[in-house]
Amino acid sequence: MQHHPLSDADPEVHNALKNEMNRQESDSLEMIASENFVNQAVLEAQGSVLTNKYAEGYPGNRYYAGCEYHDDVENLARERAKDIFGAEHVNVQPHAGSQANFAAYFSVLEKGDRVLGPVLAHGGHLTHGHPVNFSGHIFDFDTYAIDEETERFERDEIVEAAREHDPDLIVSGYSAYPREIPFDAFREAAEETDAVLMTDIAHVAGLVAAGIHENPFPDWDIVTTTTHKTLRGARGGMIMSREGLAEDIDRAVFPFSQGGPLMHQVAGKAVSLRLAQERDYREYQQQIVDNAQALAEGLQENGFRLVSGGTDVHLVLADMSSKDMTGKEAESLLEDAGIVVNKNMIPYDERSAKVTSGVRIGTPALTTRGMEESELRYVADLIGRAVNGETDRVREEVEDLLHEFPLYEDAENSY
Ligand code: DSN
Numbered sequence: 001m002q003h004h005p006l007s008d009a010d011p012e013v014h015n016a017l018k019n020e021m022n023r024q025e026s027d028s029l030e031m032i033a034s035e036n037f038v039n040q041a042v043l044e045a046q047g048s049v050l051t052n053k054y055a056e057g058y059p060g061n062r063y064y065a066g067c068e069y070h071d072d073v074e075n076l077a078r079e080r081a082k083d084i085f086g087a088e089h090v091n092v093q094p095h096a097g098s099q100a101n102f103a104a105y106f107s108v109l110e111k112g113d114r115v116l117g118p119v120l121a122h123g124g125h126l127t128h129g130h131p132v133n134f135s136g137h138i139f140d141f142d143t144y145a146i147d148e149e150t151e152r153f154e155r156d157e158i159v160e161a162a163r164e165h166d167p168d169l170i171v172s173g174y175s176a177y178p179r180e181i182p183f184d185a186f187r188e189a190a191e192e193t194d195a196v197l198m199t200d201i202a203h204v205a206g207l208v209a210a211g212i213h214e215n216p217f218p219d220w221d222i223v224t225t226t227t228h229k230t231l232r233g234a235r236g237g238m239i240m241s242r243e244g245l246a247e248d249i250d251r252a253v254f255p256f257s258q259g260g261p262l263m264h265q266v267a268g269k270a271v272s273l274r275l276a277q278e279r280d281y282r283e284y285q286q287q288i289v290d291n292a293q294a295l296a297e298g299l300q301e302n303g304f305r306l307v308s309g310g311t312d313v314h315l316v317l318a319d320m321s322s323k324d325m326t327g328k329e330a331e332s333l334l335e336d337a338g339i340v341v342n343k344n345m346i347p348y349d350e351r352s353a354k355v356t357s358g359v360r361i362g363t364p365a366l367t368t369r370g371m372e373e374s375e376l377r378y379v380a381d382l383i384g385r386a387v388n389g390e391t392d393r394v395r396e397e398v399e400d401l402l403h404e405f406p407l408y409e410d411a412e413n414s415y
Contacts, residue, residue, distance in 0.1 A: 021415040033315035033362025046268040080273035087240035094237030097226040101127040103252035116167035122146040123177035151308040155185035162189035173200030178311040206230030210285035234268025291363040294373035298380025315362040327356030337386035338398035369405040
């Protein structure tokens, strides 16, 4: 087969990829808490010939011939994830976090079953029961809320909500919560109600992998995650469980909700998990948290109010009413100055999800670039100056900072 370099085969896509590489490398500070930068080895695996093949089924039990090497790759990914998280069973095929949660629910629930999940505006995810999502549509969800005073999920609220709603399954795990998931409270709630325990650790998976955030295993029945946030891997989803649920989980992924797995993505996950077994991975994850705490202190010194007063994890949630502006306004001012964050509702927000009172700011991607506490304190000052309207000068300083912390080797000629 004739080889066509992308620049010849499709100059328009090639150009867009070059532009995106340039944006990531040298245009802006990436502070969206759910984003990160993968190693070039992960990019290589994702761009491989595994994209050419169907591999429905699981290692040793496929519906197509010729899957020997796909089996090798999938087994490596599964075994590495088991080793890292202490899980008895792992399914690495979910295409994304939503698909992982879909299959996880259907491995143990039927339509109409009762589930207890967090209020979305209190840091939950659409797949944790929001009415616009399949989860809220198919299952009978009730919610537990953040304590208005402490702005944390507290034991009493969780256990009370479980007693009241008597759920078949309880979901924890959050997209915009700056504190540890209070696993003890969920353990207690599930014991009282005999509910299945599920947690979605997508945001804190890297911290869990490194032993910095409490690990839900061995107590949890089902743990879902994405592989591309703090974990710093190829984009995708993953379900971990105890052995007794292995067949139900696997069946709920294929054939119930997915067809052929994206094996090039599974290869990317395998490589990411291999890198998460390296000795320096724990240091990287600890640096993410140290950086988030330095950012939190710097923002507070700049007059920002932070939800719950700080952070234990990789993100902060800033209440922009402390700066007399909405989350939407702050997101736009920061983007103009080269700082990319997202507007986010804060607990008990009176504004809609399209406007919001908060911004969510994360440190995983800047930590991958090699930044440490002193840079994050400086970034907090830049954020303070940017929301005060000092756009042009801040943008110049952002570009200088990015130049000091290059991302990809030979970024000019790769993407
Ligand atoms: N979109 C992700 C986030 O930003 O947290 C959740 O799926």
